[in-house]
Amino acid sequence: MRKVFFAIAIATSIFTGCSSDDDAPIVKTPVVGEISGNLTANKTFAYGNYTLKGMVKIQSGVTITFEKGSTITADKTNGETGLIVLNGGKLIAEGTADEPIVFTEKSKVAGSWAGIIMYGDAPIVNSASAPAPQTATSEDGLGLPYGGSNATHNGGSLKYVRVEYAGQVITTNSKEHNGFSFYSVGSGTTLENLVSYKGNDDGFEFYGGTVSGKNLISYGNSDDSFDWQDGWRGQDNTNWFAYQTGVANYGMEVESKSVNNAFWPKVTNITLKRAAGTTTEAQGEIQLDAIQFKSQGNGDYSNIVIDGYKSQTTPTAFMGGAIQIKDAVTYNDQVVAGKIKLTNVTITNTDNLFIAGVGTITVNAASFPGTNWGPTTTATGANLTAGKWCTVDGVNLLANK
Template identity: 50%
Template structure:
């Protein structure tokens, strides 16, 4: 990290308090247009500029149009604040992403009419790596390990001991065209990824749009999310592992269109002893003509549980999950005997009440192994999720919430 002290600029700032193009302390990550507010340690991006490198001091990004260039990391003890109406055009000629490391915070509070938006000029799914938060909440990884190495190419160890850890606030934030392939090209980042994020973190009114991997993925942790939209993401709309256990989730909506695998893919990394997350009000809609990423794949069901994955879901509306060739689509698919024996039969997997319409295999869960067989009755009083319309859920004039009407 390079740091320069510009004494001439500091004199001018003290005299006038109005200079807007001078940076007193220039850290990697603060581009042109960055200023320091006199008498504070906070830097400011005012209306335009480039975000790059490592953010090592508090930064306020005001409403305006910006560039996000490369992998931008916010380090422990630092808060990145973004005002409503800030839009970031992400550089796609290199690997770019926004990463909030353990001990750092993001304070991104948009509004329904002035969301905070991350997008690309080429509008191609997989253009960039999306937003990743790391926290210090507990996880249970493979073999019950309490720490693990991240899968996002940053090689960060995650996992901790504070279930109430706080990584900040994200409200009315939209991520478009993320899920960039990394490493050997067989792995991908997600649009939004949460590694061991704690329950002190606030996630509300978020949109992930046309990413090439999952819309949202939780790797352990205890954070909850409310009013979240996954639209047109290629892999799973919602995904978790490492025994994620958020207890206060509500109003999750996925619209799968064009390419998409499971609506929800759920596992606990093989740990039978886990705390089931709770989600009230889920709507999963699969548009006609939507195909899995791989031709002939069986990943076309609404909700899949495997490797001891658990979840207590209430008021679930599912529509459009149709067979493709010889592959069958189910409202719920239990992938292995152990998950059925230790989770379904012990009450740690519940999807009820449910209304499963315009779909194949009505009234029955699917079982990929041998020891299952659960039936259900559609509850017609279950209706679609209700979300506030506005610019936050509109992309290029398309209302992402139209299917909820």
């Protein structure tokens, strides 16, 4: 009998030990490598720490995948650096809330690299007279065409991706970059849980196209948090959070290259906040508005929280406000004609409700027909869940939401 119990005890010890070993966490060792040049063949970059060198281009027909938890670091001492997805190429970067994929820069200085640039052939509109499909040339210095008729263009899938310290501006309006730049990207592309952190230009910019973005954070970017043109018409956008601090312009800059389109983008659940003491870039226009509409920009926006857009007295005096309509044409064709809808809007700590960018128009609640203007005290804004995907150097980016 003693031998039986002894044998059972040994067996139990063996199986307990095996179970303990099996339950131990598996520690992955990150791969270390460099990414440069033209990427001409499908490749998966395993979990690791990579150096990005130069303007790396994913060629048409090529799919590049990054495993979750990877960090890709640019170095401004190597010159102009960015990751470009050419039309027909695909970038699959799918992190998780706890294991995001981070694109950053070694010096941690805003404006040090070009960020992520994606090209497609979805529709754009930048001329009232030219027939469809229309095209344009990129303003990122690459001089590449964008635009087309492929509304469902698929440039890949970006989930739980953070871009840091991008927004490199080399020549204003002809060679400048954002955190994320989407040139005529189509609705087949997935953009979810993305962070653009402390760049020197816009956080997110859409150059036409039909793509939509869900759960987007633009934090500490020096120009506009969200910006678009060329008739961007994404319809499934939700949970956008902008926090402007230090130097910044608009929360959302909305324009359409002076084309009076019959369509518009739609965004629900928006929070736009500006920290006290934030000043504008040195430009000769009013730069303190949460949302600016100009050049026939329009759209349907709902459940909006706006806070902190105060007037600025130094170094240059500017009016601060919630909504600016910059030009008379946009006022007549978009506001009065009912193509700008702002509903369920809560505004706090902001000096002016409406601002007219030119002296020939007066903007007020009566300017918006029907129910297109809907102030409230109960808007909730962006609904986002904290995690490592939106935590930088131990700081939760949602703490100010």
